[in-house]
Amino acid sequence: MSFIRTTEQSSHYDHLEKMSINELLTNINTEDNSVPIAVKKSIPQIEILVTQIVDKLKNGGRLFYMGAGTSGRLGIVDASECPPTFGVSHDLVIGLIAGGDTAIRSAVEFAEDDTNQGWKDLEAYHISENDVVIGIAASGTTPYVIGALQQCNQHNIITGCITCNQGSPLATTARFPIVVTVGPEFVTGSSRMKAGTAQKLVLNMISTSTMIQLGRVKGNKMVDMQLSNNKLVDRGTRMIMEELDINREKAAYLLKNHGSVRNAIDNYERTK
Template sequence: MSFTKTTEQDSNYNHLEKMSVSELLQNINNEDKSVPTAVENALPQIEALVLQIVEKLKVGGRLFYMGAGTSGRLGILDASECPPTFGVPFDLVIGIIAGGDSAIRKAVEFAEDSTTQGWKDLQAYNINKNDVVIGIAASGTTPYVIAALEACNKNQIITGCITCNKNSPLSQTAQFPIEVVVGPEFVTGSSRMKAGTAQKLVLNMITTSTMIQLGHVKGNKMVDMQLSNNKLVDRGIRMIMAEINVTQEIASQLLTEHKNVRAAIKNYNHGN
C-alpha cells in the first residue's frame, strides 16, 4: 500500500518571509480552517476506538497515550486534565513521552528513534490486557511509538493511533487507527501547526466522550470536577443552585460539607 507523507510536502505558500504580519495571520488561519473538516472525515474511526476504550475502562482498564515531541506533549496535556475535569484518578489516563518527563519541556535527541524504550515505558506501569494504548504521531513513522504498539499487539492489548498521514506504518500497526489528513503545513513540515491542532481536537473528543459514557457528566455539567481553585468552587456552587433550586448560601454549605458537586446534589436529594 502506497504511503506519502502529506505532512512533509511543500507548503501551499512560498516566500513567507516577505509577507506582512497581517498576511501571515490570514494565511495561517485559512489553513487552520481545513482542520475541523479533516477531523469530521475521521469520526467513524474515532467512534470505533472510543467504544473500545469505554468497554475497557468499565472493567478497570486504563488509557495510555504515547508520543514523541509535540504529539507526546499533547497526549500528556489531555491526560493531565482528566482528573481535575472529571474527578477521575490521576492514573486512569496516562501520557507517556519519548525521552521521559524532561522531554515535556526540552527536546531529547533521538529519543523517538528507540524501538525498545516504548514497551519498557509501558511495562513500568504494569500494562495489561484491560488497558488501551494510543500512539500519537503526526508522521505515522515514529519508531518509539510503532514498536510499542507492536509489542502491545503481541500481548493482546488494544491499540489505537492518531496520525495525520494516510496508510502510514503506524496506521498499519494500530488495531484502531485514526487518520486525520490535514495536508501540507503552512511552514513546510511544521507538524506542531495543523497536525497538532487536529490531534488536540481528537484527544478532546476521545476523553470527553469516554468520560461522559462513564457517567462523569450530568446534564452538561462537570459534576465530578476537582474543586482546586476559587473559580471552580464558584462554578460548583452555581451548579448546585441550578440543579436543586437552593440559595447560594445553602449550595455553598453543601459543597463545603461534601467537597463534590455530585455528592452535594445526591445527599440533598436523599435528605429532602
C-alpha cells in the same frame, strides 16, 4: 511499504518572509479552518476506538497515550486534564513521552528513535490486556510509538493511533487507527500546526466522550471536577444553585460539606 507523507509536502504558500503580519495571520487561519473538516471525516474511526476504550475502562482498564515531541506533549496535556475535570484517578489516563518527563519541556535527542523504549515505559506501569494504548504521531513513523504498539499487539492489548498520514507504518500497525489528513503545513513540515491542532481536537473528543460514557458528566455539567481553586469552587456553587434551585449560601454549604457537586446534589435529593 512506501506512502505519501502529506505532512511533509511543500506548503501551499511561498515567500512567507515577504508577507505582512496580517497576511501571515490570515493565511495561517485559512489553513486552520480546514482542520475541523478533516477531523469530521474521521468520526467513524474515532467512534470505533472510543467504544473499545469505554468497554475496557468500565472493566477496570486504563488508557495510555504515547508520543514524541509535540504529539507526546499533547497526550500528556489531555491525560493530565482528566482528573481535575472529571474527578478520576491520576492513573486512569496516562500520558507517556519519548525521553521521559524531561522531554515535556526540552527535546531529548534521538529519544523517539528507540524502538524498544516505548514498550519498556509501558511495562513500568504493568500494562495488561485490560488496557488500551493510543500512539500519537503526525508523521506515523515514530519508532518509539510503533515499537510499543507492535509489542502491545503481540500481547493482545488494544491499540489505537492518531496520525495525519494515510497508509503510514503507525496507521497500519494500530488495530484501531484514526487518520486525519490535514495536508501540507503553512510552514513546510511544521506538524505542530495543523497536524497538532487535529491531534488535540481528536484527543478532546476521545477523553470527553469516554468520560461522559463513564458517567462523569451530569446533564452538561462537570459534577465530579476537583475543587482546586476559587474559580472552580464558585463554578461548583453555581451548578448546585441552578440544579437544586437554592440560594448561594446554602449551595456553598452543601459543596463544602460534601466535597463535590455530585455528592452535594445526590445527598440533598436523598434528604428532601
